[in-house]
Amino acid sequence: MSLQVGIPLMLVAALLQATVLPQITVLGARPDLVLVVALAWSTLDADREGMAWAFAGGLLLDLLSGAPLGLSSLLMVPITWVVGLSEAQVYRDNALLPLLLTAGGSLAYHVGSVLLLRSVLGEPIPLGEALLSVALPSMVFNVLLILPLLRVLERWYARLHPRRVAI
Amino acid sequence: MQRRENRRLITLAALVLIAGLILVAGQRSAALRPLISAVMAPLQPVARLLTGGADALTADTEARAPDYQTLLERNRELERKLAEIQVEIVGLREIEQDYYRLSALANYLTRHPDQSVVTGDVIARDTSSYLRWIIINRGARDGIRPGNPVITELGLVGRVEQIAAGSAWIRLAIDQGSAVNARLQDARADGTVTGQLQGNLRMELIPQAAVVSEGDLALTSGLGGTFPADIVIGQVTSVRSQQGALFQEAELRPIVDFDNLELVTVITNFTPADVRIFEDVIEGEGQ
Numbered sequence A: 001m002s003l004q005v006g007i008p009l010m011l012v013a014a015l016l017q018a019t020v021l022p023q024i025t026v027l028g029a030r031p032d033l034v035l036v037v038a039l040a041w042s043t044l045d046a047d048r049e050g051m052a053w054a055f056a057g058g059l060l061l062d063l064l065s066g067a068p069l070g071l072s073s074l075l076m077v078p079i080t081w082v083v084g085l086s087e088a089q090v091y092r093d094n095a096l097l098p099l100l101l102t103a104g105g106s107l108a109y110h111v112g113s114v115l116l117l118r119s120v121l122g123e124p125i126p127l128g129e130a131l132l133s134v135a136l137p138s139m140v141f142n143v144l145l146i147l148p149l150l151r152v153l154e155r156w157y158a159r160l161h162p163r164r165v166a167i
Numbered sequence B: 001m002q003r004r005e006n007r008r009l010i011t012l013a014a015l016v017l018i019a020g021l022i023l024v025a026g027q028r029s030a031a032l033r034p035l036i037s038a039v040m041a042p043l044q045p046v047a048r049l050l051t052g053g054a055d056a057l058t059a060d061t062e063a064r065a066p067d068y069q070t071l072l073e074r075n076r077e078l079e080r081k082l083a084e085i086q087v088e089i090v091g092l093r094e095i096e097q098d099y100y101r102l103s104a105l106a107n108y109l110t111r112h113p114d115q116s117v118v119t120g121d122v123i124a125r126d127t128s129s130y131l132r133w134i135i136i137n138r139g140a141r142d143g144i145r146p147g148n149p150v151i152t153e154l155g156l157v158g159r160v161e162q163i164a165a166g167s168a169w170i171r172l173a174i175d176q177g178s179a180v181n182a183r184l185q186d187a188r189a190d191g192t193v194t195g196q197l198q199g200n201l202r203m204e205l206i207p208q209a210a211v212v213s214e215g216d217l218a219l220t221s222g223l224g225g226t227f228p229a230d231i232v233i234g235q236v237t238s239v240r241s242q243q244g245a246l247f248q249e250a251e252l253r254p255i256v257d258f259d260n261l262e263l264v265t266v267i268t269n270f271t272p273a274d275v276r277i278f279e280d281v282i283e284g285e286g287q
Helices: A002-019 A033-044 A049-063 A071-084 A088-093 A096-121 A127-160 B002-028 B033-073 B076-111 B276-286
Strands: B117-125 B133-136 B149-151 B156-163 B168-172 B179-184 B190-195 B201-207 B217-220 B232-240 B247-254 B263-267
Touching: A002 A033, A002 A049, A002 A127, A002 B033, A002 B117, A033 A049, A033 A071, A033 A096, A033 A127, A049 A071, A049 B002, A049 B033, A071 A096, A071 B002, A096 A127, B033 B117, B076 B117, B076 B263, B133 B263, B179 B201, B179 B232, B190 B247, B201 B232
Parallel strands: none
Antiparallel strands: B117 B133, B117 B263, B133 B168, B149 B156, B149 B263, B156 B168, B179 B190, B179 B217, B190 B201, B201 B247, B217 B232, B232 B247
């Protein structure tokens, strides 16, 4: 059931990331919408759904990129696995946690992207400059995006996973 | 709890393995190309709609806002009619812009009758923050091949890197991995124009003896056979020359507005020189 929602949602997010978001860059950076959606779902769902969403979203991102197919999934799946280790309950008790996880996840994603693009495609991307001018501003964008997104996705999650009460 | 963690670990391993296999398979063979073509076909119209909508929105938001404020003060009927007219005007402006672009393109093509071209709409920009590529709604079935140069009426856009049946992935000249052999029009000096992470252009390997001045135009030199000669790339904004260095560098301002590309032209009858034979020789010598 979750994938029936997750794949269309990731498709919309990937399309927005390839069409609308490049028009609204600030300081040369833009939010990684697909990554943030996957991180948000992994924060809510301590099981495997976030990883599946990240895998599908990564493939869709690479279809709309010059990056080789599979690269984004390869990075996003382990990141969402780590994020999923934190229980949803922990997130509810500590509002800072999703912000920290998003900051860490974004940084890992950007460093991984640069390293893989350099090794797989041979792109001459300088890591230091990439971190300062792209990764850090994008990380700030992603952190700002995660809380409103969590509020929306929380409602969806509650609908998809109604709590069972023993009578 | 432990069982769930094991399940998650197995899922992680499986998904990473599949992603890795896709990555390797895509790099080594063209087996995934039909699949990519099949997936891209339904995405194209939606992406084009979103790209066009975003462009129109950014262009017309300022123009629309004061009208809307005024209309709120007037009656509803006038508001509705004005809104209809505005929608019509937005459409007409788009057509007007297309007309100007196409007539400029027609002028360019009249000056280059030997070039066979295909014009395509930009449907998406790269989702990676580190790559500056675009995707257009023309591909292999329109005669586009990897290596074909891409231009607008103003100058060089880049070159085709990957193709599917109905789409092509274009590496822009401002991409980090782009290198174009160029010549400065006034200084008559050769060099290489490379893209930078911030989306600007830099001309490197300019001989120290050359007198480079601000405003000089950099054109493709045609050396190396990767691009036709005399396509405008950019204009010199500053020059960096160090004593004792063999070469000087110049920062260029791109002539093409890479942030607002909507319509590009692919030169389909230009085949880049195949330099792989030299790579084979170098590899052979290395063994």
